[in-house]
Amino acid sequence: MRIDAYITEHARKTPHQTALEEGKYSISYSCLDEDISIIASSLNDFEHCRFAILAESGIHYIKVLMAVYRSGNIAIPLPIELPGLSLERILDAACINNIIATKKQYLRFGDGFFERFGTVIVVSDDTAVETLSKRTILERNNPELRLVLYTSGTTGTPKGVMLSDKNLVSNSRSIIEVLNITPKDKAALVISPHHAFGNSIINSHLMAGGSIHTGTMNFIDPVFNLIESGVSIFYGVPSTYRILLRYPERFKKAFANVRTAASAGGAMDSVIVRSIRELSPGTQILPMYGQTEATARLAYLPSEDVDKFIDTIGKAIPGVTLDVFNSENRPVGPDITGELVVRGDNILLGYLNDEAATEKKIINGWMHTGDLAQKLPGGYLRLLGRKDDLIKIGDHRINPREIEKEIEMNNEVSSVFVVPVSHELMGNAISLMVIPNQKTKVDEIFAFCRKNLPGYLYPREILFIDHLPLSENGKISNRSIIEEYQHVKASM
The missing domain is CATH 3.40.50.12780 (ANL, N-terminal domain)
Incomplete structure (x- = not known):
């Protein structure tokens, strides 16, 4: 059973129940189900094909997503908050021929962006559907595939997670x-x-x-x-x-x-x-x-x-x-x-167009x-x-999160982030980025590290920052910490 089928079921049993709200606008399950079917009907000529979705957060995005499901095709949402180059990497990795976009996003990205697609479908605010171009191509996709979510992980390389x-x-x-x-x-x-x-x-x-x-x-x-x-x-x-x-x-x-x-x-x-x-x-x-x-x-x-x-x-x-x-x-x-x-029915089918990464991720039925x-x-x-966050210093493999926690618990700081930096003898050393509080003193942090940490973990420098080193997805990763450090150093 698909997710959109549950909407149909609720539309039959509780048609007037509110399904979605956005600002002062709301839509019932009955109307939502009807709008999904209208959009899905424009995709009837396609059979289990990949469709990129370019839609702003909100009701229209949910309608389009469920319409792709209902038509029996495969949804690949494009995170519109990402910069253009990141979207380009996703599109190149996924080899997508078809796209369905809201009118707002079509106007925002412009005609040139859509020229790469064989099929372009635009959905207006009133759920009117306009097919600007259509070129159906036979695709050989995993028969269970329904959704591809892209994640950059800690390396920045886009990976398409295939879900059923x-x-x-x-x-x-x-x-x-x-x-x-x-x-x-x-x-x-x-x-x-x-x-x-x-x-x-x-x-x-x-x-x-x-x-x-x-x-x-x-x-x-x-x-x-x-x-x-x-x-x-x-x-x-x-x-x-x-x-x-x-x-x-x-x-x-x-x-x-x-x-x-x-x-x-x-x-x-x-x-x-x-x-x-x-x-x-x-x-x-x-x-x-x-x-x-x-x-x-x-x-x-x-x-x-x-x-x-x-x-x-x-x-x-x-x-x-x-x-x-x-x-x-x-x-x-x-x-x-x-x-x-982990093992369970929620584990991915694999990575899109990346069998090598899939084999490393799923071993004997367990997802690593x-x-x-x-x-x-x-x-x-x-x-x-993270396994890939471990820092090798000489013969030692160091978990930066453990060092951060030790320093945070024993010093007047708001947050601490360990950054690997090159060392001429040991291969790597560490520097610290610190979000200070009103009582933070650099010399006290240095003194604590000298007294309580092994010599190879003594920081080469301590830099103050005023915000969390978040990635594009709003998460803290080893990569986002390193990028923030590079930005701070470049501005000094």
């Missing part, structure tokens, strides 16, 4: 169970829907027959107004909560009726948790962990365990098995560091996450960083 209807439905069912999503729930979708986290919000709430209020984080007041419209489940990455918590009085008012504050896309630290608890004590806090390659979610930290296990990713969501393997692909015992691996982890009692797991 089974992947999407299975992971959505698990999320619905964990969050107890019902038709009475309204979700706030203020993060990009073009990536796995946002896509999972769309899938799970439409499957459950609930409603979604879409918006963006571009302006603060509209976000708080959106939350106050009756949102019961709010979703955000950690930086989303950091931004909103800068306005404590507005946060307190807006979240008064929010049942659950869910997060993914990075660790929700104790400062965020404590602030939410102080301002909205009735709101459950539910951190989640996942990867695009796992459709979306893999683990969750139950609200009642957040204070006790805040430094963990929690435990596996229903339908997923998590384990920790050593370099010989064998399970390790508790408190032993290895690679987090690339994350270092340790097993804890009760099925809980602690992440220790």
Whole structure:
């Protein structure tokens, strides 16, 4: 069963139930189902072909996405927030012949951008469909393929994660169970829907027959107004909560009726948790962990365990098995560091046009996450960083996240980021980037490192920065840390 089929089912059973909201506009399940079919009818001449989707966040994006599903074709959303060169890399990697765009994005990108496509379909605000060009090409795609989500990972090389209807439905069912999503729930979708986290919000709430209020984080007041419209489940990455918590009085008012504050896309630290608890004590806090390659979610930290296990990713969501393997692909015992691996119906089919990467990712039915982890009692797991983040200094392999945590816990700083830098003898050394607080003193950090860290970990320099080194996708990665360091050095 496809995700769009659940919309049809809700349109039959509860036709007047609100499905989507955007600003003051709303659409029922009945009308949404009808609009999806109108757009899908323009794709009837295509059989299981890849369609790039170029649409802004909001109701129109969801309509177009579901229309591609309904037509039996394959959706490849283009994250419009990425710069042009990043989109070019995705298009080159995916070899896409067909594109469906909203009128707004067609005008924004211009005729020249669309000349590369054999088929160009434009959808207007009133759901009118215009086919500007059509050239059908026989494509030999994986018969199970329904959605391709692109992720740059930590290397910047675009990888197309191939997902099936089974992947999407299975992971959505698990999320619905964990969050107890019902038709009475309204979700706030203020993060990009073009990536796995946002896509999972769309899938799970439409499957459950609930409603979604879409918006963006571009302006603060509209976000708080959106939350106050009756949102019961709010979703955000950690930086989303950091931004909103800068306005404590507005946060307190807006979240008064929010049942659950869910997060993914990075660790929700104790400062965020404590602030939410102080301002909205009735709101459950539910951190989640996942990867695009796992459709979306893999683990969750139950609200009642957040204070006790805040430094963990929690435990596996229903339908997923998590384990920790050593370099010989064998399970390790508790408190032993290895690679987090996963098995379940939510695991990707593979990478588009990249069999070599697929073979490295899926071994004997287990998906290798690339994350270092340790097993804890009760099925809980602690992440220790990325395998490819390890820094080799002489004969030592160093996990930068562990160093960052040690310095943060014992010094007056807001955040610390370890940067690998070249060393003439050891191959690598480290520098530090620090987001200071009012009491931060460079000489005290140097003194702490000299006293408490091995000599090869003594930082060559400490640079102050005033913001988190986020990637284009709003995440902190080894690559984004290095790029921020290079930017800071270049501006000195």
